[in-house]
Amino acid sequence: EAQVTQNPRYLITVTGKKLTVTCSQNMNHEYMSWYRQDPGLGLRQIYYSMNVEVTDKGDVPEGYKVSRKEKRNFPLILESPSPNQTSLYFCASSSPFGQGAEAFFGQGTRLTVV
Amino acid sequence: AQTVTQSQPEMSVQEAETVTLSCTYDTSENNYYLFWYKQPPSRQMILVIRQEAYKQQNATENRFSVNFQKAAKSFSLKISDSQLGDTAMYFCASNNAGNMLTFGGGTRLMVKP
Numbered sequence: 001e002a003q004v005t006q007n008p009r010y011l012i013t014v015t016g017k018k019l020t021v022t023c024s025q026n027m028n029h030e031y032m033s034w035y036r037q038d039p040g041l042g043l044r045q046i047y048y049s050m051n052v053e054v055t056d057k058g059d060v061p062e063g064y065k066v067s068r069k070e071k072r073n074f075p076l077i078l079e080s081p082s083p084n085q086t087s088l089y090f091c092a093s094s095s096p097f098g099q100g101a102e103a104f105f106g107q108g109t110r111l112t113v114v
Numbered sequence: 115a116q117t118v119t120q121s122q123p124e125m126s127v128q129e130a131e132t133v134t135l136s137c138t139y140d141t142s143e144n145n146y147y148l149f150w151y152k153q154p155p156s157r158q159m160i161l162v163i164r165q166e167a168y169k170q171q172n173a174t175e176n177r178f179s180v181n182f183q184k185a186a187k188s189f190s191l192k193i194s195d196s197q198l199g200d201t202a203m204y205f206c207a208s209n210n211a212g213n214m215l216t217f218g219g220g221t222r223l224m225v226k227p
Contacts, residue, residue, distance in 0.1 A: 033215070040123070042205055042217035058214065090159065092215075100147040100166055103215055105159035 002027045006091050006106035013081055013113055021076045021109050023091030029104075031096060032074040033058065034066065037088040037108075046089075049074055081113040116141045118206050120218035127196045128226050134181075135191045135221045137206030146208055148182070148189045153203040153220075162204070165189065193223075201225045 004025045013019050025032065033048035035058075045058030049068040063085055065077040074093075078085060089109045095101035117140045127133035139148065150162040165173045165182050172180050177197075181190045189208075193200055206218040 035217075040219050042118075042120075042219045043207075043215075044217070045214055048214070088157070092159075100164060100209075102149075102161045102164070103159075108157040 002104065004091055004093050004104050004106040006089075006109050008109060009107055010110045011112070013111070015082055015113055016080050019078050019081060019111075021078075021089060021091075021111070023074045023076065023106055024072050025074075025091075025093040025104070026072065027093060027104065028071065029093035029095060030071070031101075032068065032091065032093045033103075034064070034074070034076045035090045035092065036060065036085075037090060043090060046076070081111075083113050085111065086113050087111060116143070116146075116208055116214065116216040118208055118216050118218035120204075120206055120221050122221045123219070124222045124224070126224040126226055127193075129196055129198060131196055132192060132194045133196055133223065135193075135204050135206075135223065137189045137191070137218055139187050139189060139206070139208045139216075139218075141187075141208060148180075149207045149209075149215075150178070150180070150189075150191045151205045151207060151217075152200075153205065154199075154201070159205075163191070196225045198225050198227060 007022045034046040035043040037043045047066040049055045091106040092103040094103040119138045146167045148165045152160045152162050163175045177194045179192045203220045209215045
């Protein structure tokens with residue numbers, strides 16, 4: 001089954017404690033990206049990757065890191081989480097957007113930073 | 115830069131009736147795509163319908179159709195014969211040849227029995 005898998009689905013952590021949210025896709029997609037969803041703001045892109053070892057900033061990259069060492073995986077790293085990073089996070093993958101490709105989303109990770 | 119605006123934070127409709135969700139966008143690109151995504155309470159993001167800016171004909175997918183007005187930069191979603199399962203957040207989104215998918219703030223739709 002074609003899917004994007006994120007883990008964990010729920011996470012509560014304390015300020016400053018490093019965490020990683022994993023994302024894996026089995027569709028051999030070149031593009032992968034991370035979004036955060038906040039009420040009234042929709043989904044905003046954090047980082048994206050066009051292919052292995054190629055990443056770039058989205059609209060709201062501050063406080064986040066990513067890496068793309070393998071085509072299927074695109075983890076999101078919060079080195080020192082802060083309460084303003086409490087949000088719902090989505091990983092997505094697709095073929096190149098320029099062709100109108102559909103973005104496939106993971107199940108979401110609800111992160112709470114206290 | 116692209117922007118997408120959904121002016122209706124919440125809407126409700128009676129089961130079996132028709133509802134239209136509004137979306138406006140702004141882009142400097144010549145070629146772009148527009149999308150409507152549905153997010154039910156399960157949080158899963160589901161593609162409802164997509165439209166290529168170069169196509170004048172409005173896209174249709176079963177009970178879902180769009181009214182694409184390119185000059186006005188408007189992209190509304192019409193849901194006919196609303197069903198209880200249509201209750202969800204709906205997001206309008208646009209992209210271009212680049213790598214950014216830009217979303218609106220969402221419209222929460224409640225279908226009432």
